[in-house]
Amino acid sequence: MDVYEAVTSRRAVRGFTDEPVAPEVLLRVLKAAAWAPSGSNLQPWHAYVVTGAPLAELKKRAAERITTGDPWDDAEYEQYPASLKPPYAERRAAFGKQRYGALGISRADVEASQRAAAANWACFGAPAALFCYLDRTMGRPQWSDAGMFLQTVMLLLRAEGLHSCPQMAWAKFPRTVAEILSPPEDLVLFCGMSIGHEDTTVDLGRTGRAPLRETVTFVDS
Numbered sequence: 001m002d003v004y005e006a007v008t009s010r011r012a013v014r015g016f017t018d019e020p021v022a023p024e025v026l027l028r029v030l031k032a033a034a035w036a037p038s039g040s041n042l043q044p045w046h047a048y049v050v051t052g053a054p055l056a057e058l059k060k061r062a063a064e065r066i067t068t069g070d071p072w073d074d075a076e077y078e079q080y081p082a083s084l085k086p087p088y089a090e091r092r093a094a095f096g097k098q099r100y101g102a103l104g105i106s107r108a109d110v111e112a113s114q115r116a117a118a119a120n121w122a123c124f125g126a127p128a129a130l131f132c133y134l135d136r137t138m139g140r141p142q143w144s145d146a147g148m149f150l151q152t153v154m155l156l157l158r159a160e161g162l163h164s165c166p167q168m169a170w171a172k173f174p175r176t177v178a179e180i181l182s183p184p185e186d187l188v189l190f191c192g193m194s195i196g197h198e199d200t201t202v203d204l205g206r207t208g209r210a211p212l213r214e215t216v217t218f219v220d221s
């Protein structure tokens with residue numbers, strides 16, 4: 001698979017089969033992803049890759065928190081600006097309409113939307129997950145480095161015939177994730193990522209993109 005195909009075939013997949021992901025594949029992907037760039041080569045990410053019984057336990061504990069109405073943990077970082085200005089607010093609304101519309105859920109049906117969102121904490125059925133942490137002292141450039149690392153992981157997963165879904169949703173439950181992973185106190189959870197084989201019976205459509213003129217300016221003489 002060439003890079004263009006990896007980039008264009010990567011989607012946030014929200015339905016996985018329970019077919020296991022071979023440990024050697026995950027190791028190969030993580031070894032190659034270590035070549036992702038970072039400012040001054042800090043490599044500020046720390047990834048935990050979780051499968052099997054620990055992942056099942058994490059899903060179980062997260063599901064328990066959801067069913068008992070246990071509120072989210074205190075936010076360790078702001079996931080979005082408190083107020084999104086145009087065009088971002090419109091893009092977010094369009095995404096929500098597409099995502100929940102594909103499931104037949106109307107905007108007014110908050111309960112159904114919450115149920116659909118809850119699938120995040122079951123990793124959409126995926127048998128493997130990655131949790132990306134950074135040292136708490138890191139700043140915005142290093143969080144961006146982590147993004148490059150994560151995208152590298154996701155593209156390599158495509159090369160292995162696998163799919164993924166990056167998930168800030170997991171940052172709503174960092175305490176539960178920490179119960180399973182026991183990360184050092186000085187790390188902060190950025191996001192999770194579900195990893196596995198796509199369940200092709202789940203077709204949730206393709207998220208679009210803004211026209212290039214909105215996001216890119218070519219400057220020439």
Ligand SMILES: Cc1cc2nc3c(=O)[nH]c(=O)nc-3n(C[C@H](O)[C@H](O)[C@H](O)COP(=O)(O)O)c2cc1C
Nearest residue numbers: 010011012013095120165166167168169170191207
């Ligand atoms: C940092 C990050 C966090 C995300 N968190 C979630 C999440 O918690 N749940 C989810 O279903 N999708 C999540 N997504 C997926 C985005 O919604 C998705 O990438 C975007 O809508 C574009 O769609 P596409 O990736 O399918 O092209 C996240 C993506 C990124 C980059």
